[in-house]
Amino acid sequence: MLMSNTARAAKLHYMANGFRVLAPGDHVVCAVSGDRIPLDILRYWSVERQEPYAAAEHAATALHGK
Secondary structure, eight states: OOOOOTTOBOEEEEETTEEEEEEOOSEEEOTTTOOEEEGGGOOEEETTTTEEESSHHHHHHHHHOO
């Protein structure tokens, strides 16, 4: 039986120019807002912290604590 990745969070390894899928899924959860981010629109993450962000503002908040 084939399993769908719909509604399953993926586990990713974040690198400087992309990410590697460690466990399949269709989204990740923003480390700041808790919003679901579909993998096809994921643009912001921290390599050091290994966490995704829904928007540039969330990345700035995580990095600068604002």
